Amino acid sequence: MCECCTEHQKDIYLPHLATVEDALLLNKTEMYLRLTMDDGAWDYRPGQFVEVSIAGIGEAPLTIASSPTFKGGLEIVVRRIGNVTNAMHGLRAGDKVGVRGPLGRGVYPVDEAKGRDIVFICGGLGLVPQRSFIRYVMDNRSDYGRVVILQGTRDMDQRFFEDELAAWAKGHDVAVIETLDKPDPRWKGNVGVVTTLISKLQVDMKSAILSICGPPVMYKFVLMALAEYSVPHEHIYLNLERKMKCGVGKCGHCQINHLYCCIDGPVFKYSDLAVVPEAI
Numbered sequence: 480m481c482e483c484c485t486e487h488q489k490d491i492y493l494p495h496l497a498t499v500e501d502a503l504l505l506n507k508t509e510m511y512l513r514l515t516m517d518d519g520a521w522d523y524r525p526g527q528f529v530e531v532s533i534a535g536i537g538e539a540p541l542t543i544a545s546s547p548t549f550k551g552g553l554e555i556v557v558r559r560i561g562n563v564t565n566a567m568h569g570l571r572a573g574d575k576v577g578v579r580g581p582l583g584r585g586v587y588p589v590d591e592a593k594g595r596d597i598v599f600i601c602g603g604l605g606l607v608p609q610r611s612f613i614r615y616v617m618d619n620r621s622d623y624g625r626v627v628i629l630q631g632t633r634d635m636d637q638r639f640f641e642d643e644l645a646a647w648a649k650g651h652d653v654a655v656i657e658t659l660d661k662p663d664p665r666w667k668g669n670v671g672v673v674t675t676l677i678s679k680l681q682v683d684m685k686s687a688i689l690s691i692c693g694p695p696v697m698y699k700f701v702l703m704a705l706a707e708y709s710v711p712h713e714h715i716y717l718n719l720e721r722k723m724k725c726g727v728g729k730c731g732h733c734q735i736n737h738l739y740c741c742i743d744g745p746v747f748k749y750s751d752l753a754v755v756p757e758a759i
């Protein structure tokens with residue numbers, strides 16, 4: 480449940496109205512939306528998500544892609560996959576949506592990571608949740624050590640936020656390394672899955688914070704690769720996506736043994752999950 484103000488806690492199922500300020504198609508399947516809340520700006524933390532609804536269609540959990548340091552509203556990125564997300568792709572500036580949240584108590588370790596190197600390992604749409612943390616770090620750059628962003632994308636046409644990745648790469652002590660699963664005549668960079676980039680990391684793997692988000696299949700292979708470098712499990716953060724309904728710990732849809740992804744996550748420390756390996 481939202482902890483930022485009592486107003487939001489009055490009815491956990493009641494959406495708040497928001498206005499679409501910008502709607503921009505990033506590629507064939509990903510739509511960027513910037514929303515402003517009609518009842519005033521919301522506080523949130525990197526890693527939290529919102530339930531966004533369209534009247535008469537339904538509701539979908541979506542990660543907040545913006546950083547709390549951004550004052551232009553809530554940014555989200557929606558992959559077209561079914562009923563609700565299809566309808567969201569039809570949204571235009573000026574349209575209204577419902578928003579519940581911000582949801583999730585398990586968030587990115589913005590304080591614990593201070594003074595340390597951070598490695599972001601992103602697969603496909605996994606860049607979206609990580610972006611909130613990355614942008615927070617970029618806006619508070621002197622508080623953190625070296626930043627390395629690894630981005631793996633299936634093919635050339637699925638890439639998005641290319642300009643932003645390029646801008647981050649120009650930052651002080653920041654490295655961005657991209658790879659595509661498949662070769663493409665237009666692509667001159669690395670080819671192979673994101674785990675092939677891990678050997679290129681120039682950070683002290685035993686002290687760095689590692690933040691991972693991507694499709695379910697990616698976690699197993701990334702964790703196996705990190706095990707070779709003896710990365711302590713308490714330095715690894717995983718953003719897990721599970722099927723969700725209520726988003727507030729009531730329906731049980733997102734249960735991972737004794738944990739609820741919606742209220743205990745969606746960001747988990749790997750050392751907290753080690754007792755529930757089927758979660759990954």
Ligand SMILES: Cc1cc2nc3c(=O)[nH]c(=O)nc-3n(C[C@H](O)[C@H](O)[C@H](O)COP(=O)(O)OP(=O)(O)OC[C@H]3O[C@@H](n4cnc5c(N)ncnc54)[C@H](O)[C@@H]3O)c2cc1C
Pocket residue numbers: 528537538539540541542543555556557558559560561562563564565604607608719720721722723745
């Ligand atoms: C915490 C959280 C954060 C998320 N953040 C984002 C985000 O930032 N951007 C984004 O595009 N999506 C995100 N998702 C996924 C998004 O919520 C689903 O894609 C959406 O709910 C699908 O709704 P729909 O009505 O369009 O599709 P439906 O018609 O419900 O489903 C279409 C197909 O997609 C499958 N599907 C539906 N939901 C999921 C899911 N969660 N995981 C895997 N398969 C699913 C269904 O089984 C079905 O095959 C997030 C999910 C969670 C739980």
Ligand code: FES
Pocket residue numbers: 722723724725726727728729730731732733734739740741742
């Ligand atoms: S989505 Fe209902 S308990 Fe998590």
